[in-house]
Amino acid sequence: MRYVSTRGRAAELGFCDALLAGLATDGGLYVPKTWPTNPTLAGSTYASKAASLMAPYVEGEIPQDVFAQLCSTAYSAFRDPAVVPLVQIAPEHYLLELFHGPTLAFKDVALQLIGQLFDYVLTQRNQRVMIVGATSGDTGSAAIDGVKGCKNVDIVILYPNGRVSEVQRRQMTTIASPNVHTVAVDGTFDDCQDLVKAMFNDAPFREANRLSAVNSINWARVMAQTVYYFTALETLGRSASFSVPTGNFGNVLAGWIAKQMGADIEKLIVGSNSNDILTRFFETHSMDMLPVVPTLSPSMDIQVSSNFERLLFEMNNRDGGATTEQLNRFRQSGKLSVEPDQYEKWIAPTFRAHRANNDETLAVMKRIYGESGMLVDPHTAVGIASAEACAEPGVPTITLATAHPAKFPDAVKKATGVHPALPDHVADLFDREERIVNLPNDLQAIEAFVASCH
Ligand SMILES: *Cc1c(COP(=O)(O)O)cnc(C)c1O
Numbered sequence: 001m002r003y004v005s006t007r008g009r010a011a012e013l014g015f016c017d018a019l020l021a022g023l024a025t026d027g028g029l030y031v032p033k034t035w036p037t038n039p040t041l042a043g044s045t046y047a048s049k050a051a052s053l054m055a056p057y058v059e060g061e062i063p064q065d066v067f068a069q070l071c072s073t074a075y076s077a078f079r080d081p082a083v084v085p086l087v088q089i090a091p092e093h094y095l096l097e098l099f100h101g102p103t104l105a106f107k108d109v110a111l112q113l114i115g116q117l118f119d120y121v122l123t124q125r126n127q128r129v130m131i132v133g134a135t136s137g138d139t140g141s142a143a144i145d146g147v148k149g150c151k152n153v154d155i156v157i158l159y160p161n162g163r164v165s166e167v168q169r170r171q172m173t174t175i176a177s178p179n180v181h182t183v184a185v186d187g188t189f190d191d192c193q194d195l196v197k198a199m200f201n202d203a204p205f206r207e208a209n210r211l212s213a214v215n216s217i218n219w220a221r222v223m224a225q226t227v228y229y230f231t232a233l234e235t236l237g238r239s240a241s242f243s244v245p246t247g248n249f250g251n252v253l254a255g256w257i258a259k260q261m262g263a264d265i266e267k268l269i270v271g272s273n274s275n276d277i278l279t280r281f282f283e284t285h286s287m288d289m290l291p292v293v294p295t296l297s298p299s300m301d302i303q304v305s306s307n308f309e310r311l312l313f314e315m316n317n318r319d320g321g322a323t324t325e326q327l328n329r330f331r332q333s334g335k336l337s338v339e340p341d342q343y344e345k346w347i348a349p350t351f352r353a354h355r356a357n358n359d360e361t362l363a364v365m366k367r368i369y370g371e372s373g374m375l376v377d378p379h380t381a382v383g384i385a386s387a388e389a390c391a392e393p394g395v396p397t398i399t400l401a402t403a404h405p406a407k408f409p410d411a412v413k414k415a416t417g418v419h420p421a422l423p424d425h426v427a428d429l430f431d432r433e434e435r436i437v438n439l440p441n442d443l444q445a446i447e448a449f450v451a452s453c454h
Helices: 015-021 046-058 064-075 107-125 138-147 166-173 189-201 203-209 219-236 250-261 277-284 308-315 320-333 340-347 358-372 378-390 409-416 443-451
Strands: 003-005 030-032 086-090 093-097 129-134 153-160 180-186 240-245 265-272 286-288 335-337 351-355 397-401 437-440
Touching (some): 003 015, 107 138, 107 219, 138 153, 138 180, 153 443, 180 443, 203 443, 219 250, 219 397, 240 378, 250 265, 250 308, 308 320
Parallel strands (some): 129 153, 180 437
Antiparallel strands (some): 003 030
16 A cells, blocks of 8 residues: 555655555645555454554555554553443443543544554664654643653653643643653643744654654554544444544544545534634635634644544545645644535535534533433533434444543533542552653753654
8 A cells, every 4th residue: 555645746655655654745745645444353352453454554564464463462452342342321322432542532543553553663664763742631640651662762742831730730740751752841731832842843853853743643553544434334233324533634534534444334423612714614615724722622622633534635636735825724724725616516415514502511521420420521422412413314423532521620520510530440549650851942952852762
């Protein structure tokens, strides 16, 4: 399988190079040249099904027995025998629990595998990389946990000092691996992101320190997320719609790809919080940037959904030049409109969208708790609200449960009065020793620190 950039000017790459590159050199995102069909779900475990389903994407680059072993190791970190169990919450409504990994959010599903893939590829090539990233909470902890055992990876994660939850901070700062470095930056999440961008734009620094990224535009993350759409449908035994609480559009894009690969998916329901750029797009056929407002579901507080570029590329019939022009206009004007025929062909048949504000989110959490005694996190609650708003008679809906309630205890307590307990495998989180470096919002200081981490 070869990979092409959505902007059409970067070199085609194989899987391993696309994995290590993350972003293409022309600023685009990598997508496979074709969508493989005839998916196979081999064996009885989630890991074996994952290995067979993703095989066409890594074919020719990673031997299948090795890939199966990497999947097996990655998913052994999950504390449910089904890895991602399907739980019924209403006659035609199911939750797919994606939060049984080490950091209690769905990002573990991709990042545990990415850690294995990086370690394998870098060992083969006798190379070492320095992953740098900025986080508002979930991505950083999942990335750190994914690579904490890697021999060839160092990782530096910047987070805004005082602006992540205590659970999120501790999940990053209590990992006692010498290759893991967590930096509390005196600034906002945007400051952290700007620092990371500046380091990548500093070519001599980037080369000298062999910087790499595992942010949500990395193809391998999207690839790993296609798997649970198939396994959930197999467990259910019939076709269904999926409701996906959405920020960067990565998870719901994985559902769209699963559908291209042959998964029996009816509708993909895009759930937003008050940062509803995608929901407004689906209503108006036009994307307008607005400032980010903080909500109870912070991992979806996003202004521009970067993975949407991959769908846009398809909507432009894989014309990288046209995609680039559309994105340039978006950057200049803050507005992106698609043609009616593009909308009718690509969006209308498949996508539905709903926005749930904080009040609706809390009301759902409260009602679900009252009905079933089940605690759900605020991101999952947005998904549940969206599933209910967009349900079609006779079609079951599977809502992706993207975080464990204990990851967002304040919102859960506010809605239900109950403080959610941490699951056993992380119950000692508050007793573990923290390691934090505190630095100013200053590029020189951050670069000096990164350079010292090899
Ligand atoms: C990252 C995240 C999301 C959003 O996922 P995208 O792939 O960015 O759309 C939703 N819920 C939780 C808990 C997350 O951590």
